[in-house]
Amino acid sequence: MRRDATIGLLALIVAILVPFAWPTRYVIEEMTLFFVWATVVTQWNLVFGVAGVFSLAQMAIFAVGGYATGMLGLYLGWSLWLAMFAGGLAAAIFSALVGVACLRLRGAYVALLTLAITQTMYLLIITDTECFYMEGVTCRNFTGGTRGLTGYGDFGFHQLLPYKYTAFGDYFLALGVLCAATIFSVFIIRSPLGLAFQAMRDNAVYAISRGISRFKYQLLVFAASALFTGLAGAVYAGHFRVMGANTLYLSQTLFLLSMMIIGGVGQIWGPLLGATALMVVDEVLKEFVEWRLLGLGLMLVLFAVLWPNGLYGGLEALGRHLRPRGSRQLSAIQPKEMAPAQK
């Protein structure tokens, strides 16, 4: 627990200092986007890494959060601050339904179904051509169609902050959501609930034979991992003032999946580390756009084959190597409560 707090605090301090140290719009924009993606992967990790359900629906869940927020703002005139939480809730409900749909499937079949869900959602949005309302002489679709959903405004930092600092608003909002999401995921992983998820992942039959209902815990893990994913979608929608189906591109899903795998699936800090690493790599590869996907693919394969525990697993192994007696303290049971057994 103490180590988690230390790592988290250090990362937070760096993140707070960045916009003051490099107050360029480019850095702040890129970092804001990084916080959004990092939030998604820390939550995706709960389903994919901790509970071992190979769901690829995370970006669909993200999109539900973003679109719900935008639509509530546009059609019902809600403030995005309020709509944002409704978006998170909508994402959680949607995700729980995806979890139910996957109940009877295992392994790669879950990946296929959830990928199909994401693709279906993408197609439904880009083929939406029916006029939902007229804006002057322009026809607007319910979902925004290929143009994207716009016109719902933003979080209003332009009015709240002096011009020089307007970008700080979204930056710290996204950072706040990432912090809350990280604390939430650490808490879940370390809690009895996390232990039940890991039990399902490690041995599903053994887990049900020891009283862990697959239905209930699969539902819980899908819902839990969706709340902050939906909020991240809302922040994305509010930040760009447009929510588009491009969030549902397969390449986007793969990009985030790579973050998780390269950082370390199932590890607490793996996804964050992977997100950081990939944002840096992506920045470097921007010069060579045509190589971007190839580079990502190669890295994904290399890590999956050679370093399945990811960067974080590698660092941990290195740590154990340097400090042979340092025992792993990945436990849902607090050391204090273990004390009587160690006499």
Add this chain to the structure above:
Amino acid sequence: MAAGNSAALLSCQGVSKYYGAMAAVRALSFDVRAGEIVGIGGPNGAGKTTLFDVIAGLQPADAGSILFNGEHVITASPQELCHRGLARVFQSVAAFDSMTLRENVVIGAAYGHRLRLMPPLVFDRGTLARADRALEAVGLRERAEVPIRNLPILDRKLAMFASALATEPLLLLLDEPVGGLNPSEIDRVMKVVRSLSGRGLTIVLIEHVMRFMVQLCARIIIMQHGEKIYEGSPEGMVRDPTVVSVYLGDATARRLSQLVAAS
């Protein structure tokens, strides 16, 4: 053992399980009284493990009825049966490999003891105490913090016992508890099973190691092709011509009859 007059804890009547046209278990009936140790033997493919799968709710039965602790459980799910007091130890080592030994046992203590509507925020004292008692019962308390994948096979088997015990079951189903163990390890498991039985736990076990079975079980059921071909005492089993011809063989029967006579 005051077994004779107490009602059956587990009662299977006419239980059948088909895989396509093949009957893995055919019209099997038997009772297990509280406090008993019952052994189930028979050649490979006789349907023993399938029978356990059906009793434990992992496979639905195609016919028959199963009464556990006075209630019909033929349609109960594995987790429901676990909460009602039926715990199973698997044939091949099952473990939650990313966890420590203690966490493995705590899973049983926390989720298998009774139905929880929502998981707790922290494990309560009672749960941790149940886990500790279970570890104590199999003699693994000192190794509690070891990652379970680093433990030798015997300890991993005993860890399954401990996680079953942590649910505080009424009935323990042991599927080949000593398969793949050496003689001294077998003796260690035998001791554990005896001590559990001594505390009043009811046990049904499947085993190919007949030495283990005849020394522990007062009553033995032998299955072949999904049917019961023998039910009775170990003494009767080693003299039963059908059992000797289809399963034991003459040499084993002779060796076992000496063992039965000695014990």
